[in-house]
Amino acid sequence: GAVVSQHPSWVICKSGTSVKIECRSLDFQATTMFWYRQFPKQSLMLMATSNEGSKATYEQGVEKDKFLINHASLTLSTLTVTSAHPEDSSFYICSAEGPGSPGANVLTFGAGSRLTVL
Amino acid sequence: AQSVTQLGSHVSVSEGALVLLRCNYSSSVPPYLFWYVQYPNQGLQLLLKYTTGATLVKGINGFEAEFKKSETSFHLTKPSAHMSDAAEYFCAVRDNNNDMRFGAGTRLTVKP
Numbered sequence: 001g002a003v004v005s006q007h008p009s010w011v012i013c014k015s016g017t018s019v020k021i022e023c024r025s026l027d028f029q030a031t032t033m034f035w036y037r038q039f040p041k042q043s044l045m046l047m048a049t050s051n052e053g054s055k056a057t058y059e060q061g062v063e064k065d066k067f068l069i070n071h072a073s074l075t076l077s078t079l080t081v082t083s084a085h086p087e088d089s090s091f092y093i094c095s096a097e098g099p100g101s102p103g104a105n106v107l108t109f110g111a112g113s114r115l116t117v118l
Numbered sequence: 119a120q121s122v123t124q125l126g127s128h129v130s131v132s133e134g135a136l137v138l139l140r141c142n143y144s145s146s147v148p149p150y151l152f153w154y155v156q157y158p159n160q161g162l163q164l165l166l167k168y169t170t171g172a173t174l175v176k177g178i179n180g181f182e183a184e185f186k187k188s189e190t191s192f193h194l195t196k197p198s199a200h201m202s203d204a205a206e207y208f209c210a211v212r213d214n215n216n217d218m219r220f221g222a223g224t225r226l227t228v229k230p
Contacts, residue, residue: 006161034218043208043220044162093161095218105150105169105212109161 002028004096006110013084014118021079021092021113028100033077034107035069038091050077074098084117091115120145120211124221132229137181137196139224141209144190151192152210152218153183162208168192179203204228 003026013019023033032051036044050056050071058064066088068080077096081088091114095107125140143149150169154162166177173185183194192209209221 043222106167107218111161
């Protein structure tokens, strides 16, 4: 079945540094990828939608310059948290869909990446 | 824009008892509906989905859900809870704009 891999699963960084999270579709072409943020005991909040080869579309209230999203290939999207601060600490989850997805309108989710900013 | 409401942030059942997790949605067009399960520190796993056709949908791990258009509901059920069912469950709706929106989630606890 369709598999989406996220890396790293855990990352701790110092305030002011940048962190890159990768999201890879292992066995299908991810024409569209979505990035979500999840706070403890809360739901997933859509941050942005990215189509391969295009600029990401950000949700209202999400800072484009802080959360840089790149989707340069059909199997890889990256989220870079720039100049991270403690309030950016969260669980970031990506999802993907495209030819080979397990059904129309079905998203395949990565396992998530927990970011802790000290 | 569509929205999803999950009634009850926490549901507790005994092992072997019926599981009922409630989900209501609002959408201006016929939606696609999903239930996902999330275990601690993991991503989301699809339990089941409704797109078109039969309104009673069967998913993995013995779960099923029924799409009731008149009630704008998509409640998730399982006849007999198992300890391994303890997790966070999210209802989600997707419309023609392709945005997928999630409910707030329901934490299911299963007591021995």
